[in-house]
Every structure is written in structure tokens, then in C-alpha cells.
Amino acid sequence: MKQTDGSYTIKAQNRTTYVLSSNSASVLNGGNVVQRSPSDGNITRWNLIPWESVHTDVYINWGLKTPEINILLANATAQNSTWRPIIEASASAWNNSGAGVDINVLTSGASNFEIYVNSVGETWYGATYPDSLDGSNNLIAGHIVLNTNKLSTEIAQSTTVHEIGHLLWLADNPSMTEQTIMSYNRNRKTMVKPQLYDIYNVRHRYD
Ligand SMILES: [Zn+2]
Numbered sequence: 035m036k037q038t039d040g041s042y043t044i045k046a047q048n049r050t051t052y053v054l055s056s057n058s059a060s061v062l063n064g065g066n067v068v069q070r071s072p073s074d075g076n077i078t079r080w081n082l083i084p085w086e087s088v089h090t091d092v093y094i095n096w097g098l099k100t101p102e103i104n105i106l107l108a109n110a111t112a113q114n115s116t117w118r119p120i121i122e123a124s125a126s127a128w129n130n131s132g133a134g135v136d137i138n139v140l141t142s143g144a145s146n147f148e149i150y151v152n153s154v155g156e157t158w159y160g161a162t163y164p165d166s167l168d169g170s171n172n173l174i175a176g177h178i179v180l181n182t183n184k185l186s187t188e189i190a191q192s193t194t195v196h197e198i199g200h201l202l203w204l205a206d207n208p209s210m211t212e213q214t215i216m217s218y219n220r221n222r223k224t225m226v227k228p229q230l231y232d233i234y235n236v237r238h239r240y241d
Contacts, residue, residue: 092235096164097203099172101135101240108148108177113141116187117151117180124194127227128202133236137198146175147201149194153183159222160185160193162200176201189222199228202236 107113107121118141125137146166159181166174178197185193196215200206208218212231228236 091205091207093203093239094200094205096167096171096173097239098201099168099170101133101202101236102138103136103147103201104138104140104143104145105147105149105178106140106143106145108150109152111151111182112149112180117190120187120190121149121180121194123226124191124198127191127195128198131228131233133202133228133233134240135202135236147173148177149180150177151180151182154179154181155183156181157184159189160197162197173201191226192220192222195226195228199232199236203239204232204235 105125107118111117112121118139122139125139128135128137160178161181162176162178164173164176166176168174178194178201180190180194180197192215199216204216206218207214207216213225213229214220214231215225215228216232
């Protein structure tokens with residue numbers, strides 16, 4: 035609710051009432067608001083999305099139980115001096131986003147979660163595979179493939195951040211008008227980090 039002083043108060047279902055000043059809040063859609071701290075840019079408060087307004091197409095039906103994994107660079111191309119920095123920067127983009135996730139990139143050892151960089155005779159840039167799920171559709175194992183047959187390095191980070199979004203339950207949103215890393219219409223050269231909408235949805239999923 036917009037107050038006479040320009041601030042907003044929001045009471046989400048079963049949640050605390052939050053007060054957001056109008057000049058530091060970003061209205062996303064349907065009155066959903068995220069506030070970033072003016073000092074460090076971190077998200078400090080938000081209204082938690084009322085259940086009835088969650089779009090059914092925001093989430094896929096599987097994802098990580100907790101948003102904290104080790105993910106292994108699983109082949110030589112993934113570990114080379116071109117691709118390793120791109121993948122590490124993509125993980126950092128999520129880790130530093132305020133979404134509350136911790137994606138730790140391994141270059142050796144073993145993990146149930148892996149990234150391969152391969153040339154695949156397909157039309158997609160990247161793909162995420164849910165290899166094993168528990169009874170609640172939480173991922174036990176999964177892997178991402180980045181397809182060098184289609185992918186130039188200048189759009190590789192946007193693609194990798196998108197694929198990590200799938201591990202975090204986010205669905206493709208081909209027709210989404212919000213700024214989101216999950217949109218097919220995004221500018222892959224310039225949108226290289228999770229957007230407020232994505233951060234918000236991941237936080238909501240793990241709230
Ligand atoms: Zn996708």
C-alpha cells in the first residue's frame with residue numbers, strides 16, 4: 035500500500051509488514067518491491083511475494099534443495115584459460131547477487147554437479163540436465179553443458195548464469211517482459227548477471 039508520505043507498506047501472507055521508501059524501492063510487477071541498501075547495494079528488505087501472485091511459470095519442477103553446491107569443471111575445455119574464468123565469473127555473479135546462493139567451482143575432485151564445455155550438434159547455447167532427483171524433486175545430481183558449437187565467448191557468461199538459474203529452480207521465460215536472465219529475449223552480451231526479478235524468485239523459493 036502506498037502511504038501518504040510516499041513510502042510503501044506491504045504485508046505478505048503470514049509475513050511481517052515491511053516499509054519501503056519510494057526512492058530506494060524498485061517496483062517489479064504487481065506491486066512486488068525489492069529494496070536495495072543505498073550504501074552497499076545489498077538487498078536489505080523486501081515484501082515476500084504473496085502466494086497467489088506467484089506465476090506458475092516462474093519455477094521448473096526440480097532444483098537444488100539448498101542453494102549451496104560444489105560444481106566440477108568436468109572436462110579439459112571447461113578447465114582451460116578461456117572457459118574456466120567465464121564459469122567462475124558466472125558463479126560469482128550469483129554468489130554476489132544477494133540471492134543467498136553459494137556456487138563453488140571445483141577444478142579437481144568429484145561432485146554430483148558438473149559443467150561440461152563441448153561442441154554439440156544442437157541449436158541451443160547451453161542445457162541443464164536433472165540427472166537424479168529425490169522424492170521431493172530436489173536435485174541429487176545434475177550437469178550443465180555449454181555448447182561451443184553455438185556459443186561465442188561474448189555471450190557465454192549470460193548463458194552460464196542462465197543455466198545455473200535452472201539449478202536454482204528458475205524456469206525459462208521466453209515471453210517474460212521483466213528484465214530476467216531466464217528470458218530468451220535478453221541481450222546476452224550485456225545481461226551477464228542475475229536480475230532483481232531472478233534474485234527475488236530464488237530468495238522466495240528458498241525462503
Ligand atoms: Zn534455459
